[in-house]
Amino acid sequence: MYIKDQVKKLTPYKPGKTVDDVKKELGLSEIIKLASNENPFGSSQKVGEALTAHAMNYAIYPDGGGSVLRGALADFYQLPGNQFILGNGSDEIIQIISRAMLDSSKNTVMAAPTFPQYKHNAVIEGAEVIEIPLINGRHNLDEMAQAVNEDTAVVWVCSPNNPTGISISDHDLKQFLNKIPQDVVVVLDEAYFEYVTADDYYNALELIQDYPNLIVTRTFSKAYGLAGFRVGYGIAQPELIQALEPVREPFNTNSLAHLAAASAMKDQQFIQYCREQNREGIEKFEQFCTEHGLSYFPSQGNFILVHFNRDADEMFQALMQKGIIARSGQALGYPKSLRITIGTGEQVDKTLESIREIITQ
Ligand SMILES: Cc1ncc(COP(=O)(O)O)c(C=O)c1O
Structure with a gap:
């Protein structure tokens, strides 16, 4: 069998333990999972209502153009429907961009550490990966712009960045975009956009009008x-979307997902509630860290990277013994930190109490 050399060197995505696995393993009845930046409040009630109200014929392929969801997005953003491409998660948008634009004659520029799927997909396509280290959790946008050369096809910018949570300011992003040649695509990954409260945050939709080489990715997962x-x-x-569309599989997003996402968009009160609760949770973490002499990155996402000055895997295990699954920084480029999703108010309190017990024992 022929397998691409670069694929042989990759390891498959390793899913974390499930809540049930951990319950069984530790004999605990309650587990709080704060490892994947999921929404601790679930989703809007409107989603459940819509799914029960609309009987579907599951024998029929989904609407390949995703017209209902595309229409909902177009209404919401006040943009034409041909400015959107749908993906099976924004993961798939990353894959589509990589497949369409990267090969062994090209390179691609990204921060490090950042969301790992940019590199993963670029490696599969055989492109050279140029990684520019973060400075204090922030993208080094000057260095990233300087790294762009005549072989660069795609630059990845993650704001707020996973795993550090730091967002980019309007001023810095515009300065950066002005330095990138028009034939190099900039991907602005805004998976955590709905959580952002920073005053200096840019308006990505306005930027799209000014920069034809910019594509913004967002998700219904967070x-x-x-x-x-x-x-x-x-x-x-539209021209950039059109260039990517042939790479998208015909029925890549499914009927239930279209309905769920379109219904969820109708409940912006829920999103606002989650944003406010999340901000309160982050503030509790920040205060706790300050009180206990722990450093952290100021996050605009629904997670926080806390530096514990001790082995991240040990800290992860200690927290898991108390029924809390966080994400060890070992695999994220921060071997002494944990990335912790902001839970409900109660979950945040329980998490901070557990951390207090571990670090003061
Ligand atoms: C920065 C970032 N981008 C993209 C994704 C992918 O999200 P999804 O494929 O669920 O839309 C994630 C998920 O954790 C993420 O953190």
């Missing part, structure tokens, strides 16, 4: 609480 449905999307000028 604030909308629909990770199980796998639905994300890209927004760009």
Whole structure:
């Protein structure tokens, strides 16, 4: 069998333990999973209502153009429907961009550490990966712009960045975009967009009008609480969307996902509630860290990277013994930190109490 050399060197995605696995293993009845930046409040009630109200014929393929969801997005953003591409999660948008634009004659520029799927997909396509280290959790946008050369096809910018949570300011992003040649595509991954409260945050939709080489990716997996449905999307000028469409599989997003996502968009009160609760949770974490002499990155996402100054895997295990599954920084480029999803108020309190017990014992 012929397998691409670069694929042989990759390891498959390793899913974390399920809640049931951990319950069984540790004999615990309650587990709080704060490892995958899912929404602790679930999703809007409107989703459940819509799914029960609409009987579907499951023998029929989904609407391949996703016209209902595309229409809902177009209404919501006040943009034409041909400025959106739908994906089976924004993961798939990353894959589509990589498949369409990267090969062994090209390179691609990204921060490090950042969301690992940019690199993963670029490696599969055989492209050279140029990684520019973060400075204090922030993209080094000057260095990233400088790294772009005549072979660069795609630059990835993650804001707020996973795993650090730091977002980019309007001023910095515009300065950066002005330095990138028009034939190099910039992907602005805004998976955590709905959680952002920073005053200096840019307006990505306005930027799309000014930069034809910019594509913004967003998702229903985070604030909308629909990770199980796998639905994300890209927004760009029609020409860029059109260039990517042939790579998209005909029925890549499914009927239930279309309905769930379109219904979820109708409940912006729920999104606002989640954003506010999340901000309160982050503030509790920040205060706790300050009181206990722990450093952290100021996050605009629904997670926080806390530096514990001790082996991340040990800290992860200690927290798991108390029924809390966080994400060890070992695999994220921060071997002494944990990335912790912001839970409900009660979950945040329980998490902070557990951390207090571990670090003061
Ligand atoms: C920065 C970032 N981008 C993209 C994704 C992919 O999300 P999904 O494929 O569920 O839309 C994630 C998920 O964790 C993420 O953190």
